[in-house]
Amino acid sequence: MQNNHLIDVEKLVMYFPVTAGVLRKKVADIKAVDDISFHIKKGETLGLVGESGCGKTTTGHCILQLHEVTSGKVFFEGTDLVQIKGKSLRKMRRHMQLIFQDPFASLDPRMTAEDIIGEPLLVQHLDKGKKYREQVYEVMRMVELEPYMAERYPHEFSGGQRQRIGIARALAVRPAFIVCDEAVSALDVSIQAQIITLLMKLREELHLTYLFIAHDLSVVRNISDRVAVMYLGKIVEITTSDALYSNPLHPYTISLLSAVPIPDPVVDRTRKRIILGGDVPSPINPPSGCHFHPRCYQAIDICKEQIPELRNLGGEHWAACHRV
């Protein structure tokens, strides 16, 4: 572990039990996150991409200790969060916040904007009285909301403004690390651009570290320094954002990138397209060997038998594939 790392994830495993029958006997495991390791440097933005059900949200939740992890370690500035419980964990939580996907479902409709944004301050016993209100107004200004809106209820705001409330709530306790879980996916293009710009601005001003989870590769690449690609609970490739686009190595990354249309017909028509067959298999019973082999256009015999390790391929580029 190096001291410029803010987050270090080591061999993280998160299985959810599948139960059946009246006795709720465990019959299988959903292997949502299956032995992954990575780090996030201070001030860095790590993008996490993958299709639905690949475990990217679960990874974010495990870092924030919103699940009791099955095994593995999550270090925040050298403290293993998995080991600490109760009060000391609650104290740590003020340093790590979460921005949710759906600005319509994640705000309590019966609370005013001020109550929503200020609640973490009360929970963490940080600012009270006059200072409380000042801090709420301060973060509202940071996210470009006017303080006179503080008395309004969520339904009085538009989707973009609600997402700003969600961001203000995350910022209220002055965290160092924020998990943005599909924070811009539900928004319209023009509003999405506004929120991305805001997140970039806040990152500079407040020296924030982000874990940016999304399924939209163009957005992730744009905002992240490095990107990790997940497939069925495993990281298949992790590298810098530039290398991910210019030199993707894992067949899954390559096909994922080729599936993203570029909004320019002239450029798009010259690109090579790889259309993957089938759907993502169930994480209850993932395929043997490399989980991607049934859909992979490069699969050979060894892929069916052996799970490929994440290997360093020079610099910051890691990939888990027998063929590279």
Next chain:
Amino acid sequence: MLTVKEERVLEVKELRTYFYTDEGVVKAVDGLSYHVKKGECVGLVGESACGKSVSAMSVLRLIPYPPGVIEGGEIVFKGEDLLQVSEERMREIRGNRIAMVFQEPTTSLNPVLTVGRQISESLELHRGMDKESARSESIKLLQLVGIPDPERRIKDYPHQFSGGMQQRIMIAMALSCDPELLIADEPTTSLDVTVQAQLLEIIANLRAELGTAVIIITHNLGVVARYVDRVNVMYAGNLVETGPTEIIYAESRHPYTLGLLASVPRLDSPRKVAPRVIQGLPPNMAHLPTGCCFSPRCDYAMAECKEERPVLERVGEDHYRACFYDAGKLKR
């Protein structure tokens, strides 16, 4: 002139669909005109609540009344004004000659009927098939849209399929009667990119094989660039720009289209450049500004934009826009 007209599968003229709500009259679609030629793929692009879905629902007369009313205009499908025909005639056209794929497959499929039953229903109804031939046709259709093991799977219920598979079933249903026009309303929005690519490829292949005209309604400018021949950009209930796809992307002449294109982060663009942003919010459709609806958010707005509403004018070969600002001076 006549020959050009004959090619047109659909012609929407001055369509106005209003919703009478407590907040006032929402002019969801207000004077919209466009057309779709045989075998053409037209994209209706715009942000939420710009009226793109309502305009498509109007074509099939599926606007819930009340509060929605089609106030005026013409929807000419193969020489027949759909706003004038009887409900009975409309039922013959709906799902048969014009088919629709809806946004959310999970809510559009009937959860208590097997998918086989749902596909054969339209075959029996519109094509007069008996149970047995409808069944074998359903299997063929499921095969066509790439569902493995269709003989077994037609006995399954919608919840036994993934989202991508459900959307394939929707497409199979839509294609069951060889429609002349397929309307796909955000067909891939809730799906992953790899599945999205599979489905759009299916639609593109079917268009090539069967010559079906397609309207794709979407907010994804990438999808438009890849699959669409002609782009119609909508804002606040009307077209602001229309033209061939290449022209719109390379030489757009409307500030809103330019803003939209600049808002999308691109995989091939330099990184860390914050996307150029359109300020402000889309207008409240119950209280539209006088003049150009985009003027409150427009960097180029002039005094006249606040007073008068621009209409579509020709700016190039088959390329029209609704804007007063000097086309040559717009910055890309």
